[in-house]
Amino acid sequence: MKRPRRRNNHVAGQVSPLAPGRTPDLPPIDGVRLGALASGLRYRGRTDLMLAEFDPGTRVAGVLTKSLTAAAPIEWCREALSGGQARGLIVNSGNANAFTGSAGVGAVAKTVDAAAALIGCERDQIFVSSTGVIGEPLPQEKIVESLPGLRGRISADGWDEAARAIMTTDTFPKLAARSATIDGRSVKVNGIAKGSGMIAPDMATMLAYVVTDATLPAPLMQAMLKSSVDRSFNAITVDSDTSTSDTVLLFATGKVSVEPVPTEFSDRRLKGFRAALDAVCLDLAHQIVRDGEGASKFVSINVTGAASKRAARRIGFAIANSPLVKTAIAGGDPNWGRIVMAVGKAGEKADRDKLRIKIGQTLITEGGMVRPDYDEAPVADYMRGQDITFEVDVGVGRGRATVWTCDLTHGYIEINADYRS
Amino acid sequence: MKRPRRRNNHVAGQVSPLAPGRTPDLPPIDGVRLGALASGLRYRGRTDLMLAEFDPGTRVAGVLTKSLTAAAPIEWCREALSGGQARGLIVNSGNANAFTGSAGVGAVAKTVDAAAALIGCERDQIFVSSTGVIGEPLPQEKIVESLPGLRGRISADGWDEAARAIMTTDTFPKLAARSATIDGRSVKVNGIAKGSGMIAPDMATMLAYVVTDATLPAPLMQAMLKSSVDRSFNAITVDSDTSTSDTVLLFATGKVSVEPVPTEFSDRRLKGFRAALDAVCLDLAHQIVRDGEGASKFVSINVTGAASKRAARRIGFAIANSPLVKTAIAGGDPNWGRIVMAVGKAGEKADRDKLRIKIGQTLITEGGMVRPDYDEAPVADYMRGQDITFEVDVGVGRGRATVWTCDLTHGYIEINADYRS
Numbered sequence: 001m002k003r004p005r006r007r008n009n010h011v012a013g014q015v016s017p018l019a020p021g022r023t024p025d026l027p028p029i030d031g032v033r034l035g036a037l038a039s040g041l042r043y044r045g046r047t048d049l050m051l052a053e054f055d056p057g058t059r060v061a062g063v064l065t066k067s068l069t070a071a072a073p074i075e076w077c078r079e080a081l082s083g084g085q086a087r088g089l090i091v092n093s094g095n096a097n098a099f100t101g102s103a104g105v106g107a108v109a110k111t112v113d114a115a116a117a118l119i120g121c122e123r124d125q126i127f128v129s130s131t132g133v134i135g136e137p138l139p140q141e142k143i144v145e146s147l148p149g150l151r152g153r154i155s156a157d158g159w160d161e162a163a164r165a166i167m168t169t170d171t172f173p174k175l176a177a178r179s180a181t182i183d184g185r186s187v188k189v190n191g192i193a194k195g196s197g198m199i200a201p202d203m204a205t206m207l208a209y210v211v212t213d214a215t216l217p218a219p220l221m222q223a224m225l226k227s228s229v230d231r232s233f234n235a236i237t238v239d240s241d242t243s244t245s246d247t248v249l250l251f252a253t254g255k256v257s258v259e260p261v262p263t264e265f266s267d268r269r270l271k272g273f274r275a276a277l278d279a280v281c282l283d284l285a286h287q288i289v290r291d292g293e294g295a296s297k298f299v300s301i302n303v304t305g306a307a308s309k310r311a312a313r314r315i316g317f318a319i320a321n322s323p324l325v326k327t328a329i330a331g332g333d334p335n336w337g338r339i340v341m342a343v344g345k346a347g348e349k350a351d352r353d354k355l356r357i358k359i360g361q362t363l364i365t366e367g368g369m370v371r372p373d374y375d376e377a378p379v380a381d382y383m384r385g386q387d388i389t390f391e392v393d394v395g396v397g398r399g400r401a402t403v404w405t406c407d408l409t410h411g412y413i414e415i416n417a418d419y420r421s
Numbered sequence: 422m423k424r425p426r427r428r429n430n431h432v433a434g435q436v437s438p439l440a441p442g443r444t445p446d447l448p449p450i451d452g453v454r455l456g457a458l459a460s461g462l463r464y465r466g467r468t469d470l471m472l473a474e475f476d477p478g479t480r481v482a483g484v485l486t487k488s489l490t491a492a493a494p495i496e497w498c499r500e501a502l503s504g505g506q507a508r509g510l511i512v513n514s515g516n517a518n519a520f521t522g523s524a525g526v527g528a529v530a531k532t533v534d535a536a537a538a539l540i541g542c543e544r545d546q547i548f549v550s551s552t553g554v555i556g557e558p559l560p561q562e563k564i565v566e567s568l569p570g571l572r573g574r575i576s577a578d579g580w581d582e583a584a585r586a587i588m589t590t591d592t593f594p595k596l597a598a599r600s601a602t603i604d605g606r607s608v609k610v611n612g613i614a615k616g617s618g619m620i621a622p623d624m625a626t627m628l629a630y631v632v633t634d635a636t637l638p639a640p641l642m643q644a645m646l647k648s649s650v651d652r653s654f655n656a657i658t659v660d661s662d663t664s665t666s667d668t669v670l671l672f673a674t675g676k677v678s679v680e681p682v683p684t685e686f687s688d689r690r691l692k693g694f695r696a697a698l699d700a701v702c703l704d705l706a707h708q709i710v711r712d713g714e715g716a717s718k719f720v721s722i723n724v725t726g727a728a729s730k731r732a733a734r735r736i737g738f739a740i741a742n743s744p745l746v747k748t749a750i751a752g753g754d755p756n757w758g759r760i761v762m763a764v765g766k767a768g769e770k771a772d773r774d775k776l777r778i779k780i781g782q783t784l785i786t787e788g789g790m791v792r793p794d795y796d797e798a799p800v801a802d803y804m805r806g807q808d809i810t811f812e813v814d815v816g817v818g819r820g821r822a823t824v825w826t827c828d829l830t831h832g833y834i835e836i837n838a839d840y841r842s
Contacts, residue, residue, distance in 0.1 A: 069765030069773045099761045101790030134758025135791050324837055331838030337555025340520045344490030352490045353522065369522030370556050413831050416745055417752030
């Protein structure tokens with residue numbers, strides 16, 4: 001396969017204007033060590049390979065892309081998850097090992113073999129993710145050759161390093177941490193993620209890894225992770241595109257335990273832990289939106305009054321994914337007419353004549369039309385800000401949902417009209 | 422309602438690079454006269470109101486937006502279509518009379534009353550459309566005042582004038598004409614349309630009016646129009662947005678008749694007429710794509726091997742609506758990996774390992790991976806052209822469909838980040 005050389009837009013080096021003020025310092029979590037290095041897979045002058053090694057007894061749960069053209073690593077993770085145990089996680093950036101046929105499957109197998117031998121564990125305790133360009137053979141020998149050296153330098157403090165190594169077009173590393181108590185014992189929840197383009201519901205080109213020191217059985221972890229993902233990673237959209245590699249994995253090293261070990265989602269002792277897991281996932285999901293390709297504004301869309309929660313979410317996404325709405329936001333234009341349009345095309349029940357639209361604190365429409373005293377000037381001022389909230393009540397029921405997105409700007413076109421990194 | 426003045430991007434005056442070389446001259450059609458004038462509704466220095474008057478006996482059929490927040494004129498047309506007869510068509514640009522509550526319904530009623538009195542016909546023989554900004558009250562008195570003068574200047578040669586009056590962000594007027602024979606008698610089919618942003622399946626911000634001199638019963642016209650619209654206007658997408666005002670109407674003046682009058686879709690004498698109707702609708706639909714906001718390339722996507730025709734179309738639209746695919750096209754990047762991604766997210770059955778992707782004449786993937794001898798250079802050359810074809814076989818069945826779209830460029834952002842015209 002011959003391919004002309006292209007420039008790598010990622011190196012442009014401009015950090016998103018919506019980036020958080022500071023990168024959080026993640027505390028060590030007992031039972032995991034991690035780190036990264038530059039394996040030379042694709043990028044020059046940056047790390048592209050991360051390894052996390054977990055102590056024996058670590059449990060794992062995961063939510064993977066629903067794409068029907070999923071990448072080879074996804075298929076492997078789906079299989080390995082059934083074992084519920086984890087000792088190693090290997091993530092490379094620069095090459096997604098997606099649509100690489102049997103060679104791609106072979107590349108995963110060789111990486112898993114090497115990592116299992118190195119760590120001394122079962123093959124199905126090794127998890128792998130790849131992110132980057134689709135359709136190019138993964139030079140897995142570079143990964144395999146790098147693993148021993150990488151293993152020699154992992155540490156309990158490698159969170160920032162790991163978060164940086166998995167970036168592709170991300171302009172800042174994404175990290176989040178919370179703590180909670182389970183039955184009076186303190187537990188930690190750390191997470192790292194990468195995002196940028198191809199972000200949409202049902203998982204997107206995003207990878208997220210969350211680690212806790214709690215002791216939890218894998219099926220319960222799966223239920224809690226699914227619930228957290230639904231209200232975080234699956235409630236964001238940058239460009240409506242879903243990738244072939246989306247992955248969220250939750251690891252529990254089991255260093256902190258309570259008796260009896262919780263087994264039910266409804267266990268009251270888990271309330272704080274579930275809130276912490278929700279918060280880490282939501283924090284990472286918001287960071288992904290804030291680093292949406294070309295994003296200049298962070299947008300929250302609250303939909304109420306829908307026939308169901310599912311209907312509310314579909315209406316929210318119809319608004320969030322509308323190029324006309326997104327470009328209006330980019331232009332600071334309080335063009336609520338486009339919100340009406342998007343509600344109309346969502347295909348969910350809505351009462352046009354009860355539709356209430358608020359931008360920020362201003363109620364704009366009522367009774368099927370714009371309010372007679374509506375003054376656009378203060379709303380246009382509000383739209384000049386970086387954090388925009390729309391509230392839309394569609395007047396038919398009690399279903400509600402919130403989705404988050406960013407605007408559609410020239411930056412998105414610039415990044416994507418010539419990207420192959 | 423107070424609103425700051427905004428600039429009108431439409432006046433920028435640049436014609437789409439994909440515009441047809443010349444504007445076709447439409448022949449007169451016996452039984453219809455039409456024309457336009459500047460009523461001063463919103464735009465300065467251009468026409469914004471068109472009137473077509475049909476001879477008694479004219480039949481009508483229509484396909485209207487499925488938006489659940491449809492505009493007042495749509496509701497009127499839906500009602501009037503049940504009568505099946507038409508004497509007048511009034512279309513204004515600049516104001517969509519959408520989301521205007523009871524005032525909007527009243528504005529339609531007054532326009533219809535005035536036109537019915539002027540022409541001397543039933544109210545339900547008057548059809549109205551409005552296109553432009555959503556949510557502002559329609560100053561229908563300007564329409565009503567203009568109607569007598571406008572009626573005084575309509576003629577059999579007013580096609581070009583009419584096509585120009587209904588434009589909003591369109592950069593060129595859209596006209597198409599074909600002829601056919603029914604049982605040896607020659608009939609004409611003329612059409613005009615407007616398009617631009619908010620173009621998506623299930624109708625978009627597009628208006629199209631087709632007129633023939635054939636004699637046809639309204640139910641048969643409805644069946645033929647539905648079939649033609651499905652493979653033309655409903656097979657195009659500019660930005661996946663569906664408008665509140667989409668309308669396609671077919672008028673038959675009945676000046677040319679054959680005995681017995683055809684009543685069945687399957688009547689073999691209609692083969693040529695149906696082909697002409699298909700061709701006029703497809704020609705207009707393609708012109709709408711060629712005038713997509715900011716469009717620099719016209720893209721045809723042929724999907725084969727799908728589980729059904731519907732599945733093929735959904736896969737086609739997943740590709741056509743993907744911002745990542747559309748920006749890659751804008752950049753002339755043969756990024757077939759994004760096509761794989763879009764196939765995967767369509768939610769329709771596809772066999773990743775049988776997926777065949779062709780760009781132009783070059784077969785790129787086979788057996789779940791890129792062909793070993795694939796050379797990107799000639800495909801990159803091909804992508805520099807203005808007319809791009811993708812062929813995608815998903816390897817599971819015999820369903821096939823073609824959809825058309827344009828690329829996503831800086832021009833789209835420029836037009837939409839500050840549009841209120």
